[in-house]
Amino acid sequence: MILAPTISGILTAINQEGCSASDAPTATNTLAYLTGNGLTITDACGTGNLTVTSSDGTPSGSCPWSIIRTYTVTDACGNSSTAQQTITVDDTVAPTITCPATISQTADAGLCTAIVSITPATATDVCSTPTVVGVRSDALALNAPYPVGNTTITWTATDACGNYSNCVQTVTVTDDELPVLAPCPANITVCVGATVNFTAPTATDNCPGVTVTQTGGQPSGITFNSTGITTNTFVATDAASNQSAPCSFTVTVVEDPTLSATGDATICIGGSTLLTATPAGGFTCSPVNWEESVNGVSGWAPISGGTGNTLTVSPSVTTYYRAVYTCTGNGCDPSPLYSGNVLVAVVNPPSISVSGGGSICAGSSAIITASTSGGTGTCGITWESSTNGIDWVVIAGETGAIYTTPALSTGTYYYRATYGCSGSGCAPATAGVTVLVNANPSPDFGMADLSVCANEQGVTYTLSSTYNNYTWAVTGGTIASGGGSVDASVTVNWGAAGNGTVSVTVSDGNTCNGTTTANVTINSRPTVTYCQSPDYCLTSEGGVSFNIQGGLPPYTVSWTPAGGTPSSPATNVPAGIFNINGLQGLVDYTFTITDANGCSPEQ
Incomplete structure (x- = not known):
């Protein structure tokens, strides 16, 4: 089986x-x-x-x-x-995937995105070569621009059996671009009381979401009632907090315009002077213009070429000037503005005449007077002298209207005065005089001996020259004759012993005077007493005894019998007793006694 x-x-x-x-x-x-x-x-x-x-x-x-x-x-x-x-x-083993590194990149200029170069993830597998696919979080293509912010890419690696692995890559795009404010308003200038309106700047940026903020100053539509400078500042800030450069402009508030003018002056014909206008405040102002009028009220006419803060004028007649200042800036009133009047008076140039020259006498001073007119400013006189009328020398320290020369010696002198003024156009004027200094007369008595004896009478003093006028004075004696205003001699009766003078002041044809004074010594006379009786005088018969005193010894004694021959004088007779013997009886003798000054005893 x-x-x-x-x-x-x-x-x-x-x-x-x-x-x-x-x-x-x-x-x-x-x-x-x-x-x-x-x-x-x-x-x-x-x-x-x-x-x-x-x-x-x-x-x-x-x-x-x-x-x-x-x-x-x-x-x-x-x-x-x-x-x-x-x-x-x-095959159940998923691939091994390697993600690219995180990418950080700034946005492209002017854009809120960036073109980013993407390198795919890499993957390996034990069985096959996996396929790698990336998918962006915004579902756009990998090569599409990446917006500012974070974008993720999910990378998936899949093998032949459908096993897969994934990883996430981050792409960060930053916005570093600053917003731009434009247009920034221009600086604004107004006068006090003006309302300032302006359009705020707007901002542009590479990304949406930018805002504009005023960080300083005043908003538009504000009325400014005081002077000063206000700075308005704006900034723009984007969604990434980037801030623009500030936009700043100033609002300058100035006073209403004012105007003043100076230069009031007085000048000579042909001179000039400087006018000065001082404008202040206001803005959008035209240059200062100048007008002139002959009366300072009406008929004001503009001056050709008269523009600017200064003006040089050269009127031929007295003229009024004013400055005109026009400002059209916001809120500036009034316009036009006129300064006050400036008056420039015109006067004749310096003129001078000088008097006081002519003839004077030697040793005298000439008084020279300057008469001045015209001119303006700081005026003064300068005196000069010359010995020839050509070469002049300034006389130091002499600035007055009257100049008195020093005492002058004989000769011809020239003096002139110059009148100068600092005012514009005031040319100096000069006038002068000639001073002829005549010699003074030199009267002289022509006498060598001016000694007299006390109480000597009838002593005549005669000048050696004749003059037009004489003024005589005598001390120590009296005028006996002569001594008149037309007399060239004077006869004096002298008084007691002492000193005397004979003075005469003469005037010549030039009214120059000369004085001479003779100092006269009035000598005392000797005194004598005598007796001739032998009983009383103890003299022999025919003798006289004299007691001679005073005067100035020695003495000279001489005697003369009546009708007889004078004796030989006895000289060098000393003071005291002097005896004369052998006189004839009953005969009158005249005895003459003189001292060394030639003075004899009074009779």
Whole structure:
């Protein structure tokens, strides 16, 4: 009887990790394997002689692959039974993926996006080359521009069996571009009381969401009532907190325009002077213009070329001037604005006349007077002298209208005065005089001896020259005769001993005076007593005794008898007793006694 081995149970299926059917495990053709994996095998003849063989069917499917492996158990008699085992080979291992590094990049200029170069993730797999696919979080193509902010790319690596792995790459685009404020308002200038309106600047940016903020100053539409400078500042801030450069402009508030003019002056005909206008405040102002009028009230006329803060004028007659200032700036009143009047008076140039020249006498001073007129400014007189009328020398320290010369000696002198003024156009004027200095007369008595005796009478003094006029004076005596204004001599009766003078002042045809004084010594006279009686004088008969005193010894004594011949004089007679003997009786004698000064005793 033919009995095949009996096989019961189910052989444990095998799940094998692998990349293809060829990765199925090699069959284990042993009875132990089969019985160890779910089968019960028996045989009528026992199991000791059983053999196991196997064969694999054609694989089916893919990922996984299915293989039916058939085991045949054969006994010693060739009887066999089979059992099948299902082998599944499957690839369940996901690929290994490597993500690119995070990318940080600034937005492209002027854009809120950036073109980013993307390098795909890399992947490996044990069985096949996986495919790698990246998907952006915004679902745009990988090469599309990336917006500012974070964009993720999810990379997925998938192998042939559909196993996959993924990773996430972050692309960060930053906005570093500053917003731009434009246009920034221009600086504004207004006068006090003006309302200032302006259009705030607007901002542009590479990304939306920019805002404009005023960080300083005053808003538009504010009225400014005081002077000063206000700075208005605006900034723009974008969504990335980037802040623009500030836009700043000033609002300058100035006073209403004011205008003053100076230059009041007095000038000479042909002179000039500078007028000065001082404009202040206001803005958008035209240059200062000048007008003139002859009366300062009406008839104002513009001056040709009279533009600017200063003006040099040279009127020929007294003229009034004013400055005109026009400002058209916002809120500036009034316009036009006129300064006060500036008066330029025109006077005659300096003039001078000089008097006081002519003839004077030597030793006298000439008084010269300057009379001035005209001119303006600081005026003064300068005196000069000359000995020839050509070469002049300034007289130091002399600036008055009257100049008194020093005492002058005989000769001809020239003097002139120059009258100058600092005023414009005031040319100096000069006038002069000639001074002729005549010699003074020199009267002289022509006498060598001017000594007289006390009480000497009738002494005549006569000048050696004649003059037009005489003035006589005598001290120590009296004028006996002459001594009148037309007398060239004087007769004097002298008085007591001492000193006397005879003075005369004469005047010549030039009214020049000369004086001479004779100092006269009035000598005392000697005194004498005498006796001629022998009884009393103790002299012999025919003798005379004299006691001579005073005067100036020695004396000279002489005597002459009546009708007789004079005696030889006795000289060098000393003071005291002097006796004369041998005189004739009954004869009259004349005795003459003179002292050393020639003086005799009074009779």
